[in-house]
Amino acid sequence: MSELSAGNGTPRVGVYVCHCGTNISATIDVVAAQQAAETLPGVVISREYKYMCSDPGQEIIKKDIHDLDLNRVVVASCSPCLHEETFRKAVADGGLNPYYFQMVNIREHAAWVHKDMAAATAKANDLIRAAVRRVRLHQPLEARRVPVDPNVMVVGGGIAGIHAALTMADAGKHVYLVEREPSIGGHMAMFDKTFPTLDCAACILTPKMTRVRAHPNIETMTMSEVTAVDGFVGNYTVTVRHNPRFIIEDACVGCLECIDACVFRNGKTQDEFNLGLSKRKPIYIPFPQAVPQVVLIDPAGCIEFRTGKCKKTCVEVCAERNAIDFQQEATTEDITVGAVIVATGFETFDATRLPRYGYGNLDGVYTALEVERLVNASGPTDGEIVLRNGRKPEAIGVIHCIGSRDKNTNEYCSRVCCMYSLKLSHLLKEKTDAEIYEFYIDMRTAGKGFEEFYNRVAEEGIHFIRGKVADVYPEAGNPDKLVLQAEDTLAGMVRQIPVDMVVLATGLEPRQDAEDVRRTFNITCSGGGFFMERHPKLAPVSTFTDGVFLAGACQGPKDIPDTVAQAGAAAAEALALIDAGFIELEPNTAFVVEENCSGCKTCVGLCPFNSISYADGKAQINEVLCKGCGTCVAACPSGAIRQNLFDDDEIFEEIAGVLTNA
Amino acid sequence: MLEVTEDRGAAPEEFEPTIAAFFCNWCTYLAADLAGTSRMKYAPNARVIRVMCSGRIDPQFVFDAFAKGADGVLIGGCHPGDCHYQEGNYKALRRYRLTKRVLDALGVEPERFRLEWISAAEADRLRDVMNEMAAQIKALGPADFSVPDETFPGTDPGLDATAEEAVVS
């Protein structure tokens, strides 16, 4: 049973109904709501105002607290997820405990989703009444303060992770950079040139990669994955598993002689970095500028691993340093950090899901990423455009929107494909002087310098056909030629254009294991499967889990300029968290009323965070570990467990409040 | 869905059901926020009561809501496996099933009490559930389980907030 909190007497409630410009007032009669609130028991003052969250709006609250001796405040406006903090702070500034405040969502949950003013206003009245009834039972709580671990972790070593790590390391923080692949660099390391400047990707990326390796504050862990995350904001314990490369990292100097010496004269395994367009040996380095500059062994391809009977010429040639260790095993370690930035990147759409384009069946069909490797001087064909059938293309078709902008696959636009298609067309034209046809739906070239790039490429003699390609099929009697059939919507005719090479502009998708990764970090995914930001406009780099931030394409398809910007933003927000030194936790913890506890132990096993223990016949809850879910509160048969801010009686009052007119 | 316009005779009195909706803060409440920012439109019959986790929901809340005049009760939580607090929604599921059995025995139609897993991105699902539930319960008519206010001591909203909740018998 709750009492009205002793200490500040009979509730004197102030109710404030916000217009939010016309956002609320267009659908809800705010004056009527204000007038209805006036009549509620306990309400001393009820006002309506255009923008409660503004400075003058907040001043009204503070003034009323002082002048009218208010001891409870209710604001009916937008979602608490947006402004609960704002108003709590205003209340605190006004001299009242911030938890004597209750917020009512009449915007997202009423004004914006209903059409009928009478119904929406009635709903608002019900919700306000519920809040007034509830807030009378609120207690004066104190937010818990816990210290924050000063270290940070960045998960993912692509350009997003690299930039975030460097920013935070430069600010003096110790950064753990965890990367799953043998080298950092991510997808950007695979590109040849980047739009719109045609900067060489490696040239702008490798200096950053080198800085990462050399930075005294960054601990780079490649071949590593996060397997578990425990704790809470400011105090995370992250379990990282280091997978073996069978090379002792500190001993290897990257001379690469072991690769030459390998008993395999030629590579037999599909080279992942070149997307299977070339082969590699079982001992290899993913690409020449890899960081760390250390080789690794692939046990599936290595004869020593498969049979135990290899000459091990690699070991011979490394005799001085003895860096090869076939017995190396995976290790795990627990790392404590205050904040985590998730920058795990993307995957490209699997073009085999659209058989009509022939990818996987027809030799002349490539994905854009494969073509990036072809044009790259360190790629499988040394930068020459040579097709799988050994010929050079005289005509090339580039098909936009593969997998994107289509409800059958992904509804969203992948944002980068128009630009990278233009870039590839430009590079292919430069290298082959072939006839190039771009089949597009729209040209989305919205970034800085992008439209200018489009115009430049358009003047290079590349043909642009506005129309979706329906089919790619080999020409009758000439299987090396692929016919692209598309409606040219501007010319009003169906075209059948034979080409030698087809480039599919595949879209970006979340990684296959995004669901698993997000559960590990306790974040959610949005509609397209990318990790969800706290707010699409105002909080694009934080998540609903305090202390976990997002950067780069894992949050949504984006190009390198936007990725770097977002990574900087995530680093800044993480730094803000860490530099504050402490964190304030919401005081919505559960607690046991000892005299009512019967010692039945129903609650003990229920807590996912192990905050409930049992001693001397009574259950006890550790306030620091409790996260406030309330499961034990609902489970206690004696009603002995209560929860601050979500007490049974508070909720019963809310129920009574909304149903008064039911 | 096929829009069927059939004449079913004059509609009964214009009854609009009131639905008490308990939404968890991390999923369903956010979905409702997203529906709002997306300006989706749905029936105005629900009244949302925010809890941190669907695991907080005590069956007493459900009975109390019906006793106080709710025509329907909706619980919204995270999909299994996605609970912000790991397991709370599993507890909610168990309690929901038990509560439903009791309500069935009391003659409460199944459409009046629902549990839905709605993630923060599923604003369209939220809208559909709101509309569907309102329409179904409207067709059923008002629920008949409310208990007169006098039965509850302490509901005089004046001063004493000690609420002895009488469990619906």
Next chain:
Amino acid sequence: MREYDYYPGCSLKGTGKPYEESLLAVFDALGARVDELEDWNCCGATAYMAVDELEAVALATRNLALAEQSGRDLLTPCNACWLVLNKTAGRLSNDTGLHNLVCTALESTCTVPRGEEAAPLTYTGSVSVRHPLDVLINDIGVDAITAKVTNPLQGITVAPYYGCQIVRPLSPFDNQDNPVTMDSLLGATGCTVLEDYPFKTRCCGASQMMTMPDVGLDLVSMLLADAAARGADIVAVACPLCQFNLEAYQGRLSGGNGEPVEMPILYFTQLIGLALGIDKKTLGLGRSFVNPERALAGRSLDE
């Protein structure tokens, strides 16, 4: 012995008669019993759905309800009928309200004989609507057909044309982008199947042939030209409208060099029937716009 109810649809009693004739002959030769559904009505095809959705659903459902009486699968050779009936069955199973409404309509207007009396007609949702390609491949099997071939169609190249309605939007018995059931069945006849025919599921223009003939003729011209360029002697079809569209207007087309286009369009059941040694008359041959004799002469005929 396998037994099927058979839904011909309007076309198979009209311009598509040869399809019915060859279908019944082939099924008979393969030992399956096929009984025409009594008192069947038009399925509504694609047209009626645009006029009145509810009536269209009810119209199609009546056939399903009639078929349900026997409990047998409903063999539906026309692609359009097959799609309409399958779509209807799908909609009814997903929308209980619609199902109830349609059943109310049926029950109050239609009856079926039950012993001495007439019972109201209703539909509980249990009928399987199946295309002959599906039945021949999955129930009877290619091997059973090959075993009975007495007249292999050697030396003839056949392009399999599926049309769109048995692969889009539903494709329960074959691959949506690259169906192979007809390829396999034709293979059993001993002919050379044009497996890389890229237009096997392309639109033939359908009703556009009437309303926008330029469009229709253009599409058909592409289909036929490509088949010819890849060496096809015959194009095999599984639908009476496909057959008509591909064959009837060839007089208005001209080939690559201005030559007349003469590509015989036969039902796949006619080709199977020939391979099984059934006579041409029974298979409905001899009544087409484009004479297939020359194409079929690529092998020795027994008659």
